[in-house]
Amino acid sequence: MTTTSSAQASADHRLSMDELAAVIARDVPAGSFVNLGIGQPTKIADHLPADSGVVLHTENGMLNMGPKAEGNAIDPDLTNAGKVPVTELPGAAYFHHADSFAMMRGGHLDVCVLGAYQVAFDGDLANWTTGKPDDIPAVGGAMDLAIGAKDVYVMMTLFTRSGEPKLVPRCTYPLTGVGCVSRVYTDHGVFGLGPEGVRIRETYGIDAHELAQRLGIPPAQGTGGIHQQP
Amino acid sequence: MTTTSSAQASADHRLSMDELAAVIARDVPAGSFVNLGIGQPTKIADHLPADSGVVLHTENGMLNMGPKAEGNAIDPDLTNAGKVPVTELPGAAYFHHADSFAMMRGGHLDVCVLGAYQVAFDGDLANWTTGKPDDIPAVGGAMDLAIGAKDVYVMMTLFTRSGEPKLVPRCTYPLTGVGCVSRVYTDHGVFGLGPEGVRIRETYGIDAHELAQRLGIPPAQGTGGIHQQP
Amino acid sequence: MSRAEIVESADAAVAGIEDGSTVLVGGFGLAGMPFDLIDALIRQGAKDLTIVSNNAGNGDVGLAALLAAGRVRKVLCSFPRQADSWVFDDLYRAGKIELEVVPQGNLAERMRAAGAGIGAFYCPTAVGTPLAEGKEVREIDGRTYLLEYPIKGDYALIGAHVADTLGNLVYRKTARNFGPVMATAATTTIVQVEQVVEAGKLDPEAVVTPSIYVDRIVQVTARHYTVQGAR
């Protein structure tokens, strides 16, 4: 198994979350409607080109959300889904929660980027609870987002602190959505998920062969078997 | 069988539709939210006292509709459900069709007044089609209104031109709604409908005894048997 | 990508509508009807269309003109028969057009469901009536409901009052009617407006249709008609 020709680029080092945010920002189609999940994915906004025309949605009821508010611009009535004060861009629109989630559930968003505990090779997503007995369950809009965009990307570190892969043959954490993730962006590489399985698109500081092996991606998936059927 | 004591008033003549509209206007609770059906029921608005505080709903997307527009006030973008140009009162609100019918279906209107071909003693309503083969079926909002107000009143002549009663033991025309009418206002009298059956509330130019007989209202319904159980 | 496109003409706006499409057409009677888009659709030539609209045309303009041009196979609407619906009436009586009558609120709610990703819903309207025939019935908490399915459009043609350059829309009075719902329920939403303004000129609190639902916008001079014989 060698580096697949489907890998578009690579870096000689594992990416920081900021660098990864820039990679994702590059892949967000110009002019698309995008929801950036709470936490790391919000960083992506900082890397979108000024002329990208990307319109950000926040599920608490707004389109064309602007950057985080600072100083005097802080308005407690204007926050993102993480409850951080944000700003409004020209052409913004406000709507109530039922309308906001109708927009998501109806498949009108182009892209949504979420964090995750685990993603399975078949696109299953686990990102809402560890399922531990002392973990107070809290789902928020995670399940709505998981099924509510044309493309769901995940942004995460590829391995846990103890070195366990988070892109796995089958999720062991409770699921957020079934078969919903189409792409996984990690510090070690980018993966496309689809009916044919996992496809390594880029790698960072590791070669695709080693990466496939560490993750247990079947040879028929991570390699040439895929890009022969474009 | 004699005139029931539940009859609140009576007139010595059969009422005109305009007089009937005034009777209904008197019964519409002050401050209530009301939808007046296309045709005769729209006349009721002319008889509401200026200080009634009644707010009129039109199902094509407006609350606090004003009177019919005349002359320069005609705006093709502002019509009632009968597509007649109307006006807007201070405190009006516009909304789209899904919101307007959610308002109706959700039971938020206090009263709706509809015309009818037939009403059954148990409150069944027939007002949308004669069911004749050459009749192009057209329901509009009739079925939504029939099930969409806390109280559904019917305003109609009590008899057809050929003298057939329109308040009947059982509708022969296709139904608009089941058991939905609570009161029937006619040129010959006003009837309350409920689980106990028909109750004659007022008569106009005919006595209650004769009216009950012409309509075939069972004695246990039209008479004292009812008002003994308030 | 999905950003709304502002086009130069109504003809450009309706380009590519395929034969056999399901087209949601806004308006309640003639209020809010997208006359210029419909005229362009007649010129464009798409046929065998299924039209979803509250009425089936009034007088000889708008939807009535599309029907008269013989492009419509089927109409889903709540109220075809009106004092001035002679075009539809003749086609229907001649057996040249199919009709599915849907209660007005169900028409709106079924399109809302399509736009909101709801698979089906239990609705109390029409229970016990001829329009309940063939529908699944369920009792919930002592009340009877019918199961209603979404109505999705390939295209929506709607009229609005003002658009901004991003595609946000506001409407005018009761001409709002089905526009906002249809915009959510179609794959491609095409809007004619009286005015296009810069993004930032519309009050974000008063936007009725957010830009995400709008695909193509054309600015035209408004034409207004009233329904003949309305009562």
Added chain:
Amino acid sequence: MSRAEIVESADAAVAGIEDGSTVLVGGFGLAGMPFDLIDALIRQGAKDLTIVSNNAGNGDVGLAALLAAGRVRKVLCSFPRQADSWVFDDLYRAGKIELEVVPQGNLAERMRAAGAGIGAFYCPTAVGTPLAEGKEVREIDGRTYLLEYPIKGDYALIGAHVADTLGNLVYRKTARNFGPVMATAATTTIVQVEQVVEAGKLDPEAVVTPSIYVDRIVQVTARHYTVQGAR
């Protein structure tokens, strides 16, 4: 009758709320939370309440204060656990409060269904997850859905920006969140606003909650807080 009543104090606004009521409480975190109504409800003393709200309280104000006062038996919400949800966390870990977690969009849509007279609806959210347990599953057009039922409130306590004397409401920015939906879903809707204006002063095109949904209004000076530890 059903015309909205403008009352003199938050205490008058919450009068009569019974023990055991289901109360819908607006706000997303602290944005849009009706602080004065909640404080009045604490003074009023109703207990054994079921609260439906997006969160389960932040810091020590608003809903958190109601929880701390021991008046809440159960919370239906999407996201109880936050950096500053210490009041709820302690009650929950001590077994002193029940929790039903509902995905945020389902919370909104189930209340919308209650307000819109929909008996139940098929929703794709949460399919295949632990939150699907016990729910009816149906495949429609190749997609899997869960059957979701309405959430109806006895009361809704919401915050809005301006009301007119008829009861029409407008909101401010993302403080709008659940207010408009909750107003439709409760038997009695109680609203605190920053300002009451004469009927006719609000733009009828920009009214978000029409007066029909509003029962009691009180004007109070707005208090604003931000969520601690938001990220």
